[in-house]
Amino acid sequence: MESIEGMKFFEFVADNLSNFFSYTAFANFELGHIVMILVGLIFLYLGIAKDYEPLLLVPIGFGMLVGNIPFVGGMQIGIYEEGSVLNILYQGVRQGWYPPLIFLGIGAMTDFSALISNPKLMLIGAAAQLGIFGAYMLATAIGFEPNEAAATAIIGGADGPTAIFLSSKLAPDLMGAIAVSAYSYMALVPVIQPPVMRLLTSRKERLIRMRPPRAVSQNEKILFPIFGLLLTCFIVPSGLPLLAMLFFGNILKESGVTKRLAETARGPLIDTITILLGLTVGASTQATTFLTYKSIMIFGLGALSFIIATAGGVLFVKFFNLFLKKDNQINPLIGNAGVSAVPDSARISQIVGQEYDKTNFLLMHAMGPNVAGVIGSAVAAGILLGFLA
């Protein structure tokens, strides 16, 4: 009698254990999950050991681990399950309100002096957006729908928040792949850009010394975000969420009377949003939605768009120099900085420039097209949104 009861108890325990096992990740994992976990680990390695954009790659990499732990649906724990904690945090990405807040912080930490002192550098920021539209044409040629092509092409703007903002509006399904691709290539700017820059410039051009930028007054710095907002948003109102926040952040910084607000925007606020954005974007790359043929194509197009954008910026400077006086020429090595990716691409201009002349400091000059690239990519996103949304 006792042995029968004992058997029943063990059966009960075994049933429960078996039931418990069916809920564990071990029982539910697929090859895709392992692949994505490995990608997440690579991101963590690149961020921590190689110091490649650690503020982005560490949250995204860890988010990939979070998002690729297999589970049985219906427990309200997954990022795509309505009402789950991750899903609530993900709404900032899905509804597109994290990126404008990031832009607020970027505005509050950006010094537009280099651009204000030499405003013609703005045009380089416009030329580098060629990467976006070049990639758009390539994407449509290989069969992407126009809205998907636009969301993918924005990777060429080298601006993570802009890419997330636009893809959340135009192609939410591809957002994970687009965001990961955009941030990956931003981290790989030191690898992608220098060969293109060297290929398209002559030694003589790389040695061009630019006029030192003049000192910019406080009033000019205050006027810049005001004029910037009015002029760009009157032309492209659909870029308002990004541009308004960028210039708002900048006026908080430059006005001189809202120091605390500016510090919050460029400090705790942007840090908080970066944490949430990185983690949720990473977690959104669940193997089931991420490992597709389109994701691979997005990665390919992303690389091409970066190359086209870099080439566009460098070639435009060469073209622009044809119309400039000898003593007022622009070093084409700062053309790559028009692709945004602040401040990495400007740093590349400096590094490549110094390979040929140790005394030629291009960093400050490159910051001009670099911040113009931020404006340019936000304007481009606004145009694509206006055309296709």
Add this chain to the structure above:
Amino acid sequence: MTTFRCKPIRQVNMKHTLPYLTWTLLALLGCIAPSHAQWATALRINEVMTYNTDNAVDDFGQRNGWIEFFNTSYGTVDIGGCFITTDMNLPKMYPIPAGDVTTKMKPRQHSLFWADNHPTHGTYHVNFTLDSTRSNFVALFDVNGRTLIDSITIPPLKANESFGRMIDGDNKWGILPMTTPSSNNVILNRTAKAERFKENDPSGGGMSIVAMSVVFSALLVLFLCFKQVGKYFKASSKKKTLIAKGVSSQDTVPGHETDETGEVYAAIAMALHEYQNDIHDVEHTVLTIDRVTRNYSPWSSKLYGLRQTPGKL
């Protein structure tokens, strides 16, 4: 209502008349503004469904015919107190309860009434139903029960079909391609634009040229604007420098203007920094513990929310 007694014309001069006139006008406006009749005329019957088997569900989980109203104005309109009817001879068939806060319709918003013959279910449940087998007349009367605001005769409809204005508030009616209870009758298809681009610009070249032109235009405008702003500030700064040096603009010798760059200032600042460090290096080894006593520290104290020396940095 406030009344004003006017003085005889001969005794009134302009100085006295103006305030009276202003007050009279304000009083008149005050009388007109709350007039419900004036505003309710902005309401329109916007969409009607007579036979609902697989469409919107009410708060009680039931499907019935419905009538949607639309506030065409850009001000809030109270539909409370108005009447809905299906019989021209019985204009006060369903009096919409007045005083209900939910009957205030925001600008360009919709309001949905269920034709379920269950007025006890709430304000939005009328005391009649719509007959799907024949034409239905629906009308909205003003609070006085006499002024007809809007009316429409709905043709017989199939199940889950709705008859409405093709564009909200517009005069053109028809069977809508998509039912839109409590929403705009025209809902833009998200992919419509993308589809058009796919058809008309399959290579994406057109879009790229146009978009690049717009990006260039936006930044070109900013460039031109800041070129001028820069010129103005440069000239202004030069003028100020000359004034500070006590030199008039006529005294300046061409080619001798100094346009110091940031590098010069950086060199000066570095020299000063080094000089000051040489003199004051001993003080840097002094450790000072400055004890701060703040006995009073409630969470909400404004004292700690302020900077020590408020003012412009």
